[in-house]
Amino acid sequence: MPRKKKPVIEYRHYSLPLNFPILLLSGERWKISDIKSEHLHFHNHLEIGICHSDSGFMEIKGESIPFQAGDVTFIPRYLPHTTYSSPNTASRWSYLFFSPEDLFRYSFKGAYHNFEPNLQMLKGMNCIFNKENHPKIYTLATSVVEELKQQNTHYQESALGLLLSLYIELLRIHSMSLPLANQETEQNVKGDFVISPVLEYITKNYMRPITINFLADLCHLSPTHFRRKFHEMMGTSPLDFLNSTRIEEACKQLKRTDDSILSISEQVGFQSISSFNRCFSKLMGKSPKQWRKGVQSEAQSANASILEFTGWV
Known part of the structure; x- marks a missing residue:
């Protein structure tokens, strides 16, 4: 019997606007095809979707769950999934x-607690x-989208407040729907996204010294197997992913x-200013000093940058 083909998993990196850390993708452009993608995908940020029309299915962790117009989806970062519409339709989303x-950091100036579901x-x-x-979920989600689309006076403050309320409401529902003490074993999660603990750890601890052996242990893999698995799923090495996370911050x-460039290099985890400058120039195409000078005269708002339209109409 032929071996079952492993699903391809794509990483989609979205860079949030630097002056306001929320990215909205909306309009007629954002329609889901009725052709089921052979690829699962995941992103580096949490996604909230609003289905405005038609229906279809979302595949998450081996489940195929139907959706319809009016549904709100809540996809934590690093959770592989795919979405496709019902036959002969193209559901529209925001x-x-x-x-x-x-x-939380932007809203409360540093006061942040780890409010994130266990994948x-x-x-x-x-x-x-x-x-x-x-x-309530639907009203809050659509209100955030409308604030960001209309951009009336003080829309950013309003959108932040609504999004905070929405996120906390989602987590309340999530916490009530799961067992209070569900310690899953390695065997239970064998089929899940094996490198997700590393992605989560790097996202929250990029400023710390991190070794390959430590990251491999998080996934219960040998260093060699971990490197191979990471590159297979992310298309880059663990070190390059860590450095790109540090440079983005x-x-x-x-x-x-x-803050001085030296101070910032230390804050994001680089051991020397020379390695920071070298890595920054490689990824951004200019030195930190040149980049800062440019961003002061022109607002930097990076758009969705990797595999942005794969699977879209």
Whole structure:
């Protein structure tokens, strides 16, 4: 019997606007095809989707869950999934991407608690919220989108407040729907996204010294197997992913603060200013000093950058 083909998993990196850490993708452009993609995908930020028309299915962790117009979806970062519409339709969506850390840090000036679901315990059915059963979720989600689209006076403050309320409401529902003490074993999660603990760890601890052996241990893999698995799923090495995470955070600090370049390099985890400058120039095409000078005269707002339209009409 031929071996079952492993699904291809694509990484989609979304860079949030540096001056306002929420990305909205909306409009007629954002329609889902009725052709089921052979690839699962995941992103580096949490995604909230609103289905405006038609229906279809979302595949999450081996489950195929139906959706319809009026549903709100809640996809934590690093959770592989795919979406496709019912035959002969193209469902229209709006998507919000944001980082919980950035959201709470931006709103409360540093006061942040780790409000994020455990991906190993998350069930696919917990990711879709029906308008009739969860009217508050739908109202808050659509209100955030409208604020960001209309951009009336003080829209950013309003959108942040609404999004905070929405996110906390989602986590309340999530916490009530899962067992209080569900310690899953390695065997239970064998089929899940094996490198997700590393992606989560790097996202929250990029500023610390990190070794390959430590990251491999998080996944219960040997260093060699871990390197191979990571590159297979991410298309890059663990070290390059770590450095790109550090550089992305450095860009935020270069824009938001007057801290010295040396200080910022240390804050994001580089051991020397020379390695920081070298890595920054390689990824951004200019030195940190040149980049900071440019961003002061022109607002940097990076768009969705990797595999942006794969699977879209």
